[in-house]
Amino acid sequence: xxxxxxxxxxxxxxxxxxxxxxxxxxxxxxxxxxxxxxxxxxxxxxxxxxxxxxxxxxxxxxxxxxxxxxxx
Numbered sequence: 001x002x003x004x005x006x007x008x009x010x011x012x013x014x015x016x017x018x019x020x021x022x023x024x025x026x027x028x029x030x031x032x033x034x035x036x037x038x039x040x041x042x043x044x045x046x047x048x049x050x051x052x053x054x055x056x057x058x059x060x061x062x063x064x065x066x067x068x069x070x071x072x
Contacts, residue, residue: 001064003032003047008054009063016061019044021054035060 009016019035022043031052034043046062054060 003045005064005066006044006046006062007065008033008046008048009061011061013061013063016063018059018061021056021058021060023056024052024054033060035062037062 011018017037019037021033022036023034025032025034030047030049033046033048033052033054035046037044044062
């Protein structure tokens, strides 16, 4: 799954998965947030455009956009 297929979202979003932010990598016009998700061995990357409201160590909720499924 590609980072642009995931989206940070509100905790009450249907089919959302919670994780803990591990790192935030800033680029010129966007950022990549990596999260540790319980039940998933590798970090999960999310591409984010615009300002962020989360940082390392904080809880965040993600959801899949498009046709894919994230199952921890």
